[in-house]
Structure formats: structure tokens, C-alpha cells
Amino acid sequence: MQIWRSLDDVPGDLGPTAVTIGNFDGVHRGHQAVLSQMVADARARGERAVAMTFDPHPKTVHDPEHPPVLITGLDDKLDFMAATGLDGTIVVPYTLDFAQQTPEEFVLAWLVEGLHATSVVVGQDTKFGRGNAGDVTTLRELGVRYGFDVHVIDDACALSESGRRWSSTWVRELLDDGKLVEAADVLGRPHRLRGTVVDGDKLGRTIGFPTANLEVSGGMIPRHGVYAGWLTVLRPGDGAGATQVADRLPTAISIGYNYTVGVEELRVEGFVIDSSGLDLYGAEVALDLAQWRRPMLDFGSLEALIAALDEDVAWCRGVLQLD
Structure with missing residues (x-):
């Protein structure tokens, strides 16, 4: 998996891509299922599978007095993401200036011109752009305007065998309780x-x-x-x-x-x-x-x-x- 720290690092001959966006803290089994399915679908469409993540975590920038406790450090997160078969991950330096982009400015600069997205894979509750003004409806409208498809993740990918949603919150609860065997089940390792x-x-x-x-x-x-x-x-x-x-x-x-x-x-x-x-x-x-x-x-x-x-x-x- 290639790792890019800015759009300048992205190769000019990248070709069409499927892009997904997220913090992926812990890269738990829900993340793994989504990323693996995205990779398989991208291969079938002749696209390269690319993820966008952020460093530092956005909450650290917006609320520096209450930074989130991260399950996984960045280096390990990238290693675990690479194991799903991704072709590339761009680590976006998250700043307040970055957060001020409108939904359209973000989509045009990063997804369309930067990563050459022909499809974008997101969750149903996705928010993006200044003040979280963009959502799935916004993304679909921009997709029509700029020529990319939007694929909303099936919620079944996010559910454990018990019916509870795989989540980073769940992992933190288990780690706080010393339940390492159960945490490993959610993390997949x-x-x-x-x-x-x-x-x-x-x-x-x-x-x-x-x-x-x-x-x-x-x-x-x-x-x-x-x-x-x-x-x-x-x-x-x-x-x-x-x-x-x-x-x-x-x-x-x-x-x-x-x-x-x-x-x-x-x-x-x-x-x-x-x-x-x-x-x-x-x-x-x-x-x-x-x-x-x-x-x-x-x-x-x-x-x-x-x-x-x-x-x-x-x-x-x-x-x-x-x-």
C-alpha cells in the first residue's frame, strides 16, 4: 500500500479510484469488512482502492482540551489498513483551515482533482465540509455534477455476530475493563x-x-x-x-x-x-x-x-x- 502525506505525493498516473473516508481508529472488524469489500468492488470495476484518513484526529483540533483516546497509533493503523488490500492511503494533515472548506470545495480539491475518484464509498451517517454541512445527499448531488458514483455502506458490514455494531467505543470499553480476549474479538487481533x-x-x-x-x-x-x-x-x-x-x-x-x-x-x-x-x-x-x-x-x-x-x-x- 502506498502512503501519501499530501496531494502532491499522489502519483499523476494513479488512474480511476474508489475512495473511502474515515478515522478508522483501531481498524476493527467493522472497518476491515468495509475496506475489504470496497477493495473487491474496486477491483471488479477496474479502479484502485484508496482510503483517506486524518492526522491528528479532528476532535483533537476542534476540542484540544479533550483529545480522544486513540486505540491505535498512526503507524499501526496504516499497517492494519494495508492488510485489507488497499492500494493507497492519504493521511490528511487535519487543521482548522482544512475544516473551513465547503463540502463542494473539499470534494473538488480532494476527491475529484486530487484522487481522481470515480466512486466514493461512505457510511449513511457521513458528514463533511465546513460545519459538517455535507451529508450523503450532498455527496450524491456533487457526484452527479463531477462524475463519480456514491456507494453507501450496507449496515450489515458493521454488525457483529451478537448484533452489536462493531465500534471503536466498544473496543475502548473492553480495554478499560481489562477484557483483552473480548477486545481481540472485536479488533480481529x-x-x-x-x-x-x-x-x-x-x-x-x-x-x-x-x-x-x-x-x-x-x-x-x-x-x-x-x-x-x-x-x-x-x-x-x-x-x-x-x-x-x-x-x-x-x-x-x-x-x-x-x-x-x-x-x-x-x-x-x-x-x-x-x-x-x-x-x-x-x-x-x-x-x-x-x-x-x-x-x-x-x-x-x-x-x-x-x-x-x-x-x-x-x-x-x-x-x-x-x-
């Missing part, structure tokens, strides 16, 4: 945090549990506690992590505050199971969270903490089917 491994307080190595301390750059922080999951090195740092790129490493993960030793900063840490001498400092890594075990607790002493960590690792081994 485990929830992911991405970040860079940085120096921590190095306590873990002194008690037999050396951890990678993650400075999170993308992904919603879920309920605090201990998790089983997987660590994947996306980009190596200066150490031995270079030999582990793309390997999924079984990991016991803690998210929250280490009350036992009085650490007052939020920490996201991973103890890679059955791996010694692993140097991940400076590496960009992903943590895919499989299952929540327990909240963060004050065990009262290092001895009790070590015993609890032994139990946590044993539980993770079972969840990750290592034995």
Missing part, C-alpha cells in the same frame, strides 16, 4: 502498544526479572495490571535486539505503578520469557496483549513481589501455551 525501549530503574535485573521499559508512542493504555502477551522488535536499537527483528517473543507485561517499590510513574514493562542476555535498549517494539491476569498490587516486600512475579510468569506460560 490482539490489542497493540508500540514504543521505544528506554532506561528504567533497572530493579528487575537485580531480582531476576529484567524488563524492557517501554516509552509508548501509540496504542491505548488499557486497564492497569499484569498481562500475557508478545513482544516484537519492529526496529532494532544498538544492542542484540537486531537479531530478534520480527520474532514474536513470549512476554509477561505489567502496566501501571509498582506500588511495592514506590515507583510513582506509570510504567509499561515487558519481561521476555525464556530469553537471557537480550539487549533491547533503543529498539522500537510492539507489545500485543493477549490476556489480563491481575491488578497492580503492593506486596509489602521484595520477597513477596518476587514470589508473585514467579506465579505471574507461570500463568503467562500457560496462557501463551509455552509448556
Whole structure:
């Protein structure tokens, strides 16, 4: 999938396109169904399938004091969107000036002249243009004027097997509750945090549990506690992590505050199971969270903490089917 950061990046020989527009936060199973169907339909019509998304999220610009909690960082969002078969995605830098375009100005500049759209795929509740003045009716009228078809997404694509609508809101609820298995069902994959491994307080190595301390750059922080999951090195740092790129490493993960030793900063840490001498400092890594075990607790002493960590690792081994 090609990624464009402005209309100047769009190749002049792009050809006719089917374009869909959205924030796609989490790229959950509803998004995946819509994007995959759009790709298939575009192929059948001889078009290239293109998505338009925004960075930062529009709500961050319009209400900066109450920015949304995003499920997925931009890099991972683009990776998950690419997996649906899209030919290209344009990441629109969202600004107040951009938001001041009228519906017609937006359609003409971005969809018609910029992306050469011959079809536009939207949801029934789509709003666009200054003050959200444009809707599906507006888009159809502009389609007649500028020569593109409008396809409204069938709501059946957005419904789960339970009848509840797939949604980013649903995913956030589950993550807040520590229901990672259920969240993975809505997402179609485990929830992911991405970040860079940085120096921590190095306590873990002194008690037999050396951890990678993650400075999170993308992904919603879920309920605090201990998790089983997987660590994947996306980009190596200066150490031995270079030999582990793309390997999924079984990991016991803690998210929250280490009350036992009085650490007052939020920490996201991973103890890679059955791996010694692993140097991940400076590496960009992903943590895919499989299952929540327990909240963060004050065990009262290092001895009790070590015993609890032994139990946590044993539980993770079972969840990750290592034995």
C-alpha cells in the first residue's frame, strides 16, 4: 500500500479510484469488512482502492482540551489498513483551515482533482465540509455534477455476530475493563502498544526479572495490571535486539505503578520469557496483549513481589501455551 502525506505525493498516473473516508481508529472488524469489500468492488470495476484518513484526529483540533483516546497509533493503523488490500492511503494533515472548506470545495480539491475518484464509498451517517454541512445527499448531488458514483455502506458490514455494531467505543470499553480476549474479538487481533525501549530503574535485573521499559508512542493504555502477551522488535536499537527483528517473543507485561517499590510513574514493562542476555535498549517494539491476569498490587516486600512475579510468569506460560 502506498502512503501519501499530501496531494502532491499522489502519483499523476494513479488512474480511476474508489475512495473511502474515515478515522478508522483501531481498524476493527467493522472497518476491515468495509475496506475489504470496497477493495473487491474496486477491483471488479477496474479502479484502485484508496482510503483517506486524518492526522491528528479532528476532535483533537476542534476540542484540544479533550483529545480522544486513540486505540491505535498512526503507524499501526496504516499497517492494519494495508492488510485489507488497499492500494493507497492519504493521511490528511487535519487543521482548522482544512475544516473551513465547503463540502463542494473539499470534494473538488480532494476527491475529484486530487484522487481522481470515480466512486466514493461512505457510511449513511457521513458528514463533511465546513460545519459538517455535507451529508450523503450532498455527496450524491456533487457526484452527479463531477462524475463519480456514491456507494453507501450496507449496515450489515458493521454488525457483529451478537448484533452489536462493531465500534471503536466498544473496543475502548473492553480495554478499560481489562477484557483483552473480548477486545481481540472485536479488533480481529490482539490489542497493540508500540514504543521505544528506554532506561528504567533497572530493579528487575537485580531480582531476576529484567524488563524492557517501554516509552509508548501509540496504542491505548488499557486497564492497569499484569498481562500475557508478545513482544516484537519492529526496529532494532544498538544492542542484540537486531537479531530478534520480527520474532514474536513470549512476554509477561505489567502496566501501571509498582506500588511495592514506590515507583510513582506509570510504567509499561515487558519481561521476555525464556530469553537471557537480550539487549533491547533503543529498539522500537510492539507489545500485543493477549490476556489480563491481575491488578497492580503492593506486596509489602521484595520477597513477596518476587514470589508473585514467579506465579505471574507461570500463568503467562500457560496462557501463551509455552509448556
